[in-house]
Amino acid sequence: MTTPTPAAPQGGPPPADGAAGDRLAQVLPIVATPSPAVELAAGIVCWRDAPDARGGDPERGVEVLLVHRPRYDDWSFPKGKVEPGETLPECAVREAAEETGLRVRLGRPLPTVRYTLPDGRPKEVAYWSARALSGGRPRAGEVDQTTWLSVRAARKRLTRDDDAALLDALVGRAAERKLITRPFLVVRHATARPRQAWTHADADRPLVAAGRRQALALAALLQCWSPDYLLSSPWLRCTETLAPYAASSGARIRTKGGLSEDGYARDPRKAARHAQRLVEREQAAALCTHRPVLAAVVGTVARAGTDDVRDALPDEDPFLDPAEVLVAHVTRRSGQRPTVVAVERHAPHR
Structure with missing residues (x-):
């Protein structure tokens, strides 16, 4: 990722000469848990179609949302530090809501920005592209202005080179026609009662207390991609895993026997077909299933993926x-089959 650079005051802007590093990274890898000394933050580059888009020029086809922080008198993208009990995606979505009033759906991950704080600690800021689902009022505080700008105007307005590099990464994906994506989320059910401690039908084996806590935390994590279509194994431990998100979002849980362990044992092809339909579905979707079934589901994502995606899975x-x-970002050009262009993995906060 980016090479560490000299730091600005804590919470303020990093210097304008950050190295490019992996700014064109296509896949967010699975990374080890960082040292507690690392200060973590997250943000978004929220974009929309420009009203005067023409000729397929990404410089003219996209507008991005900038915020002004009076404390530093700078223009940047919404971002902020991770709060206790929060994952990076949740932080990015929360900061977007607080600073802009927008409820957003995360898109593809963008390059992570790294620099060093005055006290010598490293800081990492994870970014995602994002689109607004609905609007609202920002929370009064750090930001006093927000504005939508064309790419060229935003490049001139942004204070830091690190932010300009994020903008360039976004425009590059637009030029490749890999910016507009849909999320397909693959979920393994939360922790269930051990088989040896359960004397009833395996289909009725429930989540344990820790699993129920995981399901509640998972609901907050899934909100970052706001899946509208939920598909699950009919077995209790899977439907219980999605139930808190379904209750908070209003989405209905649909079930397919082919996603259960017994259904998969009878015909492994059914699970792959269910996954393929969600890859092709023109809707944000989530699928919850069991460990033995994941081979078929992840295999379906791999077959639809780029070489980078297959390497990262x-x-x-x-x-x-x-x-x-597992979050798979799916794009589809007219007349072509859908392609998974990026993947990322996240666990709910423990």
Whole structure:
């Protein structure tokens, strides 16, 4: 990712000469848990179609949202520090709401910005592209102005080179026609009662207390991509995993027997077909299933993915931990099959 650069005051802008590093990274990799000394933050580059878009020129086809912070008298993208009990995606979405009033859906991850704070600690800011789902009132405080600008106007207005590089990464994806994506979320069910401690039908084996807490935390994490279509194994531990998100979002949980362990054992092709339909669906979607079934579902994502995606995907059992989410970003050009252009993995806050 980006090479650490000299720091600005804590919470303020990093210097304008940050190295480019991996600014054109296509896939957010699975990274080890950072040292507690690392200060983590997250933000978004929120974009919309420009009203005067013409000729397929991404410089004219996109507008981005900038915020002004009077404390530093700078123009930047919405961002902020991670709060206790919060994941990076949740931080990015919360900061967007607080600074702009917008409820957003995260798109593809953008390059992470790294620099060093005055006290010598490293700071990392994870970014995503994002689109607004609805509007509201920003919280009074750090930001006193927000404005939508063309790419060229935003490049002139942005204070820091690091932010300009994020803008360039976004425009590059627009030029490749890989900016407009839909999320397909693959979820492994949360922690359930152990098989050996359950004497009833396996389909009725419920989540344990820790699993129910995971499901509640998962609901907040899934809100970052706001899946509208929920598909699940009919077995209780899977539907219980999605239930808190379904209750908070109003989405209905649909079930397919082919996503259960028994259904997969009878015909593994059914799980792959269900996953393929969600890859092709013109709607943000989430699928919850069991560890043995993940091979078919992740395999479907791999077949639809680019080489970078296939390299980044987990390739052996157990594929995902309990309550972990694989986010596949799917794009589709007219007349072509959908392509997974990026993936990322997240676990709800423990």
